Amino acid sequence: MIKNNNPKISIIIPVYNVEKYLRRCLDSVLNQTFTDWVAICVDDGSTDNSGQILSEYAARDARFIIISKKNGGQSDARNVGMKHAAGDYILFLDSDDFIHPQTLEIAYGQIVKNNADMFLFDYDKKIHRKLTKLMKRGIINIAVKSGNQNKIYNPTRVRVHKIKNILFHCTERNHTLRVLHPVRRHCFPVLGLYRREFLSDLPFVRGIIYEDFVWWSELILRNPRTVMTQLPLYFYMPNPNSTLNSAKAFRTANSIIDGLARVYKIYSDYANAREMAHYQREFLWPFIIIAMQHVWQITDRDDCINIRKKLKRLYETGAFSNPPNKRAHRYMRRIQDFLNA
Numbered sequence: 001m002i003k004n005n006n007p008k009i010s011i012i013i014p015v016y017n018v019e020k021y022l023r024r025c026l027d028s029v030l031n032q033t034f035t036d037w038v039a040i041c042v043d044d045g046s047t048d049n050s051g052q053i054l055s056e057y058a059a060r061d062a063r064f065i066i067i068s069k070k071n072g073g074q075s076d077a078r079n080v081g082m083k084h085a086a087g088d089y090i091l092f093l094d095s096d097d098f099i100h101p102q103t104l105e106i107a108y109g110q111i112v113k114n115n116a117d118m119f120l121f122d123y124d125k126k127i128h129r130k131l132t133k134l135m136k137r138g139i140i141n142i143a144v145k146s147g148n149q150n151k152i153y154n155p156t157r158v159r160v161h162k163i164k165n166i167l168f169h170c171t172e173r174n175h176t177l178r179v180l181h182p183v184r185r186h187c188f189p190v191l192g193l194y195r196r197e198f199l200s201d202l203p204f205v206r207g208i209i210y211e212d213f214v215w216w217s218e219l220i221l222r223n224p225r226t227v228m229t230q231l232p233l234y235f236y237m238p239n240p241n242s243t244l245n246s247a248k249a250f251r252t253a254n255s256i257i258d259g260l261a262r263v264y265k266i267y268s269d270y271a272n273a274r275e276m277a278h279y280q281r282e283f284l285w286p287f288i289i290i291a292m293q294h295v296w297q298i299t300d301r302d303d304c305i306n307i308r309k310k311l312k313r314l315y316e317t318g319a320f321s322n323p324p325n326k327r328a329h330r331y332m333r334r335i336q337d338f339l340n341a
Contacts, residue, residue, distance in 0.1 A: 006086055006087060007036050007037050007038045007063070007086055007087040008034075008036040008037065008087050008088060008089060008108060009034075009036065009037040009038075009087055009088075009089045009090070009091055009104055009108060009193070010037070010038055010039075010040055010081075010084075010085035010086055010087050010089070010090050010091075010196070011029060011037055011038070011039040011040065011090075011091045011092075011093050011104075012040050012042070012078055012081030012082060012085065012090060012091070012092050012093070013025065013026075013029075013039055013040065013041045013042065013081070013093050013094070013095050014042050014044055014074045014077035014078055014081065014094065014095060015041055015042060015043045015044060015046060015050050015054060015077070015095045016043075016044040016045065016046050016050070016071065016074075016077070016095075017046050017047060017048045017050060018046075018048075018050055018095045018096050019046075019048045019049040019050050019053060021095065021096040021097075021237065022050055022053045022054070022095055022096075023053060024098050025093065025094075025095050025096065025097060025098050026039070026041075026053075026054075026057050026064070027098070028098035028099045028100075028101070028235075029093070029099070030057075030061065031101045032099075032101055032102075032103065032104045032105070033101055033102050033104070033105045034102075034104035034105040034108055036087075037063060037087075037104060038063045038064075038065055038086065038087075039063060039064050039065065039093075040065045040067065040081045040084050040085060041054050041057075041058075041064060041065065041066050041067070041095075042067045042069065042077040042078075042080050042081045043066060043067065043068045043069070044069060044070075044071050044072060044073070044074070044076070044077040045068075045069065045070050045071030045072075050095075051066075051068065054066045065084070067080060067081070067084060072206065073206065073207065074204075074211065075203075075204035075205055075206045075207070075208070075211045076204075076206050078092065078189075078204050079203045079204055079206070082196075082199060082203065085196055087196065088195065088196055088197075089107075089108065089111065089193050089194060089195060089196055090193070090194050090195075090196050090199060091103075091104070091107070091190075091192075091193050091194070092189045092190045092192075093190060094190055094236075096237055097190065097234065097235055097236050097237050098235050098237070099233060099234055099235065100148065100149065100151075100231075100232070100233040100234070100235070102152075102153055102155065102233070103121070103233040103234065104193075105155055106121070106153065106155050106158055106229070106231070106233065107119045107121065107192075107193035107233070108193065109155050110158065110160055110227050110229070111193055111195070111227065114160070114162060114225075114227045115225065116195075116224075116225045116226060116227045117194065117195045117198045117224035117225045117226065118166070118192050118193070118194050118195070118198070118219075118224045118225070118226045118227075119192060119193045119226075119227050119228070119229075120166075120184060120191055120192045120226060120227070120228040120229070121191055121192070121228075121229050121230075121231055121232075121233040121234060122191065122229070122230050122231060122232045122233070122234070123188070123191060123232055123233075123234040123235065123236040124148050124232040124234070124235050124236070125232070127148075127235060148232050148235075149235070153231065158229055158231060159229060159230075160227050160228060160229045161182050161227070161228045161229070162226075162227055163226040163227070163228055165223050166184070166220050166223065166224065166226040166228075167220045167221060167223065167275055167278060167279070168180045168278055169181070169182060169183060169184050169228070170183075170184045170185075170216075170220055170282065170283070171183060171184075171185055171282040171283070172185070172186060172187065172213075172282060172283050172286040172287065173185075173281075173282055173286055178278075178281070178282075179282065182228055182230055184228065187212045187213045187215075187216035187217070187283075188212060188216075188236070189212055189215060189216060190234060190236070191234055194224075195224075198222075198224055199219075202215065202218060202219060202222075205258075205259070205262065208254075208255035208258055208259060209251065209252060209255045210252070210255050210256050210259055210287070210290075211255075211259070213256075213259055213263075213283070213287060214259040214262055214263055217263040217266070217267075217279070217283060218263065218266060221266065221267065221270060221271060221275065221279075249294040249295075249297035249298050250294075250298050250300070250303045250307065252291075252294045253291050253292075253294035253295045253298065253307055254306075254307065254310070256287055256290060256291035256294070257291055257307070257310050257311060257314060258310075259287070260284065260287060260288065260291065260314060260319055261313075261314050261317070261319070263283075263284070264284065264314075264317060264318075264319040265317070267279050267284075268317075268318075277322070280321075280322055280324065281324040281325075284319065285323060285324055285328045285331075288319075288320065288328075288331065288335075289327070289328070289331055292331055292334070292335060292338075295307055295311070295338070296338075308338065308339060308341070311335070311338070311339060312339050315335070315339060320332060320335060
């Protein structure tokens with residue numbers, strides 16, 4: 001725990017070789033209109049100037065707490081941050097992203113007002129799409145700004161929705177016809193403020209990528225008391241050097257398959273029939289498809305053999321049952337062909 005400090009919110013920021021983006025992230029924390037916070041910055045073995053930048057901000061403001069550790073990945077860094085968190089609430093912030101100046105003010109006000117376990121908000125999709133297009137063309141422009149960055153919101157007039165069961169509002173698909181509105185798309189832990197005690201036994205799985213998918217899947221099955229707004233309070237910036245963007249096909253496929261095995265068992269053990277049907281349609285099969293798209297990029301013979309064995313074990317659990325649409329059925333046939341090859 002953080003000594004001699006009892007902030008309302010602990011902001012957990014994993015940091016690894018992000019010197020180009022880190023100041024922007026930390027400045028967005030400094031500029032918060034809500035000031036009762038600490039930022040737990042976990043330097044995950046950075047080899048660039050990220051550590052020096054963190055030291056600079058910690059010298060300027062004692063609310064920045066720096067923890068240095070050997071490289072263990074984003075999940076490990078977040079877990080370390082949670083162990084050191086203080087106060088009642090936790091917010092996750094990735095060090096190549098940043099937040100709106102009123103993010104904490106709005107989130108804290110609403111989560112307390114509604115006695116919620118989780119307050120969810122959105123990210124600025126327009127600027128993310130624009131920067132993603134530039135990145136695909138080889139252009140990295142961190143100076144691009146969004147029109148939403150400087151908007152001033154009246155916290156008392158923010159439109160929110162009280163959610164009865166957040167699972168049925170969530171999806172990883174673009175097609176949302178069978179998802180309750182308002183829709184929460186994608187498994188982004190950074191788009192929320194969470195009651196710290198609610199996360200006390202929910203660490204991120206170490207050693208895999210797409211760890212957000214596993215963590216989010218377990219969280220929503222617990223049916224936290226949830227309040228949600230669609231305000232874009234987070235700015236999710238594409239980074240070509242991020243773990244996800246730089247991952248190789250085998251590692252990505254391997255990680256997703258491990259994640260699928262974990263969450264399928266959890267949902268098989270604890271979800272009712274309606275919850276399982278929704279989860280299979282909106283999350284499980286979309287991630288099966290993503291995994292297979294990477295599986296079919298693997299060219300190394302030994303890697304193919306290992307992935308086939310792991311997929312076969314998952315197949316035998318029943319995780320590939322009930323393909324929900326024509327696309328999933330097509331993938332199912334290709335999966336069976338791959339397993340029988």
